[in-house]
Amino acid sequence: MPDESFAADMGQPRRRRVRLSQLVAVAIVAVMLLFVLAVAVAIIWQRDPTPPPTLADLAAAEMRWQSQGPASYDLDLVTSRNDQMHLEVRDGKPRAFTVNGHQPKERRVWETWTVPRQFEYIRDDMAREVPPGSAAPLIQVQFDAKTGLPWNHSYSGANGVTTGWKINRFESIPAREAAR
Numbered sequence: 331m332p333d334e335s336f337a338a339d340m341g342q343p344r345r346r347r348v349r350l351s352q353l354v355a356v357a358i359v360a361v362m363l364l365f366v367l368a369v370a371v372a373i374i375w376q377r378d379p380t381p382p383p384t385l386a387d388l389a390a391a392e393m394r395w396q397s398q399g400p401a402s403y404d405l406d407l408v409t410s411r412n413d414q415m416h417l418e419v420r421d422g423k424p425r426a427f428t429v430n431g432h433q434p435k436e437r438r439v440w441e442t443w444t445v446p447r448q449f450e451y452i453r454d455d456m457a458r459e460v461p462p463g464s465a466a467p468l469i470q471v472q473f474d475a476k477t478g479l480p481w482n483h484s485y486s487g488a489n490g491v492t493t494g495w496k497i498n499r500f501e502s503i504p505a506r507e508a509a510r
Contacts, residue, residue, distance in 0.1 A: 383471045385456065391471075392449050394478030399445060402503035407443065410484065410494045417443050420503070448480050448495075455485040455493070464489070 402420045409415065418426040424440035427433065441447060452471055460466055467487040471480055484494035
């Protein structure tokens, strides 16, 4: 005589039991997917929306600086290495310069952070060669709409090189005060 429990099951589809190990595996996969999604959202959220500058943008900013920028100014900036710079320019020439509160011994270094030299740095970063098979560098610049002043600049290259600066304070000095 056939087994009754077997006969009773013959017309019914068998239910599969979900094992605890299967539930744990599904939960682990779901957590991993949520983590990847969270990282992707964070990357997109943190991305600077400023489009990379073009050579035309740089040329236009330089022209604005040459026509609208002051000949005498004070500026404070911080570099990507966290160096604090203070520069005083009068009639286009650096008059005082400090790095982290100390004056460099070589006066030629003073010229390094004048606004015209900042434009040269940006141009150099835009002209850097990209090694074959490497991603293009990420270059970000925020130019002042009126004067062309490069308020901040950052360069992140495929080889891990990161440079840049951010101007924290900029003060135009009127001609009568600059003569003092």
